[in-house]
Amino acid sequence: MxxxxxxxxxxDELAADHHVGHAPPLDARTLPVELEPRRRPSAPRLLxxxxxxxxxxxxxxxxxxxxxxxxxTGNAPATDPSDVAxxxxxxxxxxxxxxxxQELPMWPEANVSDPPATTSAYGMDLCDSGYGxxxxxxxxxxxxxxxxxxxxxxxxxxxxxxxxxxxSCATSTEGFNYARCxxxxxxxxxxxxxxxxxxxxxxxxxxTMRSFPSATAWDQAELFDADVAATSTQPSPEAFSDxxxxxxxxxxxxxxxxxxxxxxGVCFQIQLPGATATGCVGRxxxxxxxxxxxxQDGDGPIELVGIVPxxxxxxxxxxxxxxxxxxxxxxTAESDRPLTITVGSADGRTASTA
Amino acid sequence: xxxxxxxxxxxxxPGSFVDFYQHQYEATVRLAGFLSGTRDxxxxxxxxxxxxxxxxxADVENPAAYLRSTxxxxxxxxxxxxxxxxxxxxxxxxxxxxxxxxAAELDATLRRLPYDERAVVVLRxxxxxxxxxxxxxxxxxxxxxxxxxxxxxxxxxxxxx
Numbered sequence: 001m002x003x004x005x006x007x008x009x010x011x012d013e014l015a016a017d018h019h020v021g022h023a024p025p026l027d028a029r030t031l032p033v034e035l036e037p038r039r040r041p042s043a044p045r046l047l048x049x050x051x052x053x054x055x056x057x058x059x060x061x062x063x064x065x066x067x068x069x070x071x072x073t074g075n076a077p078a079t080d081p082s083d084v085a086x087x088x089x090x091x092x093x094x095x096x097x098x099x100x101x102q103e104l105p106m107w108p109e110a111n112v113s114d115p116p117a118t119t120s121a122y123g124m125d126l127c128d129s130g131y132g133x134x135x136x137x138x139x140x141x142x143x144x145x146x147x148x149x150x151x152x153x154x155x156x157x158x159x160x161x162x163x164x165x166x167x168s169c170a171t172s173t174e175g176f177n178y179a180r181c182x183x184x185x186x187x188x189x190x191x192x193x194x195x196x197x198x199x200x201x202x203x204x205x206x207x208t209m210r211s212f213p214s215a216t217a218w219d220q221a222e223l224f225d226a227d228v229a230a231t232s233t234q235p236s237p238e239a240f241s242d243x244x245x246x247x248x249x250x251x252x253x254x255x256x257x258x259x260x261x262x263x264x265g266v267c268f269q270i271q272l273p274g275a276t277a278t279g280c281v282g283r284x285x286x287x288x289x290x291x292x293x294x295x296q297d298g299d300g301p302i303e304l305v306g307i308v309p310x311x312x313x314x315x316x317x318x319x320x321x322x323x324x325x326x327x328x329x330x331x332t333a334e335s336d337r338p339l340t341i342t343v344g345s346a347d348g349r350t351a352s353t354a
Numbered sequence: 355x356x357x358x359x360x361x362x363x364x365x366x367x368p369g370s371f372v373d374f375y376q377h378q379y380e381a382t383v384r385l386a387g388f389l390s391g392t393r394d395x396x397x398x399x400x401x402x403x404x405x406x407x408x409x410x411x412a413d414v415e416n417p418a419a420y421l422r423s424t425x426x427x428x429x430x431x432x433x434x435x436x437x438x439x440x441x442x443x444x445x446x447x448x449x450x451x452x453x454x455x456x457a458a459e460l461d462a463t464l465r466r467l468p469y470d471e472r473a474v475v476v477l478r479x480x481x482x483x484x485x486x487x488x489x490x491x492x493x494x495x496x497x498x499x500x501x502x503x504x505x506x507x508x509x510x511x512x513x514x515x
Binding site: 003004006007008010011012013014015017018020022023024222258262284 | 379380384450454456457460480494495502511514
């Protein structure tokens with residue numbers, strides 16, 4: 001008898017020992033049920049199409065014009081839940097969540113709060129490994145937007161909080177693509193709950209998302225050993241600084257992290273113009289050599305920051321060759337030209353974004 | 355419904371939400387019990403999962419899969435919260451009663467596994483999901499599911515008599 005053969009029976013034995021009563025009645029104390037008949041997923045929504053099309057403009061990310069204060073027009077998603085027919089706002093807070101789970105790719109939004117609140121931070125949660133490029137942005141009612149794209153699972157604290165902003169997130173490829181978009185309206189929960197809702201991208205949207213130049217395929221080959229020597233530079237964990245960005249790396253250890261990051265993993269803190277990005281990356285994505293993030297504050301340049309394992313010795317971005325320093329590389333993209341990232345090892349192994 | 359029913363029977367195609375809720379409740383609570391490692395909060399987690407599904411029930415392509423993913427994520431959050439607060443509910447939950455020594459040992463071993471490894475074992479060997487389906491639920495690649503499964507099985511082998 002093999003363990004695999006025994007496991008179903010043992011698990012059934014444990015499940016049978018878990019005595020579960022009858023399902024409680026559906027009433028106001030449990031679920032606000034409306035006996036709506038099932039229907040097929042709703043038709044593609046114009047909102048998603050507009051948002052996705054506006055996002056992909058040649059380069060990695062597109063940020064709304066700072067001259068467009070109305071988030072219901074132009075490239076920004078609508079702020080009023082009633083603007084999206086059939087969508088039902090779900091209250092959360094102070095962290096507002098929207099997910100891309102199941103029906104993918106999706107374009108979820110963490111909506112504005114009621115009453116209006118300051119969006120102080122946003123990011124992606126539960127998006128370990130490199131399954132396509134994640135795209136987030138914060139569109140405030142006034143002031144510059146902030147956008148992020150990349151494969152790193154990040155949480156971004158903004159240097160200048162954005163008032164009553166709409167946060168959107170999406171993923172750029174089909175398949176095993178998953179992320180949860182979140183927004184922190186404030187740190188005290190005094191602003192009350194916000195809400196989130198989802199819109200499903202249609203075929204055109206998906207094609208637009210696919211056009212993002214730097215998507216890392218969900219089945220990207222894991223070519224390299226995932227060891228990152230810079231995580232052993234304690235007690236001074238600063239791995240990289242070039243005046244524009246500063247990156248600190250640390251091993252993804254400890255109770256709160258180790259169980260949630262495939263080992264060996266790395267946690268990072270990236271200081272960049274307008275924001276601080278933190279997160280952790282697991283073995284699988286590190287092994288692709290294509291763990292990176294692209295940050296843009298307002299209409300400034302796109303700052304590309306990558307974390308590579310020891311075996312990666314060179315990175316090519318847009319024809320420029322970069323040598324990593326302590327497992328980190330940085331490139332400032334001044335143009336909207338599509339960018340391709342290629343990483344290589346000394347023995348000739350290379351990997352590129354799509 | 356027998357406990358050894360295949361996953362398609364544990365999570366049958368739904369009709370109305372009420373039917374779906376009543377049919378799925380028991381299996382969902384048990385899944386939450388496995389994944390969270392504590393039966394005390396399994397019903398709360400299952401209720402929360404149904405609560406999140408209900409507004410989307412008419413729209414989602416596969417409510418059962420959506421429900422499973424929601425349970426997986428809620429239990430992961432519970433695991434993280436418990437870790438952060440050092441309450442370690444996962445390791446302090448009451449052991450099962452009335453099961454064989456081998457099943458009890460498996461229960462204890464599952465509680466010690468990292469969350470994603472535990473989830474892979476439960477989704478694969480209790481629900482009978484494929485590696486691709488598990489990858490979707492956990493947000494990782496099938497190859498990662500395979501490696502997590504191998505690591506989990508190695509640990510279980512070391513603990514089970």
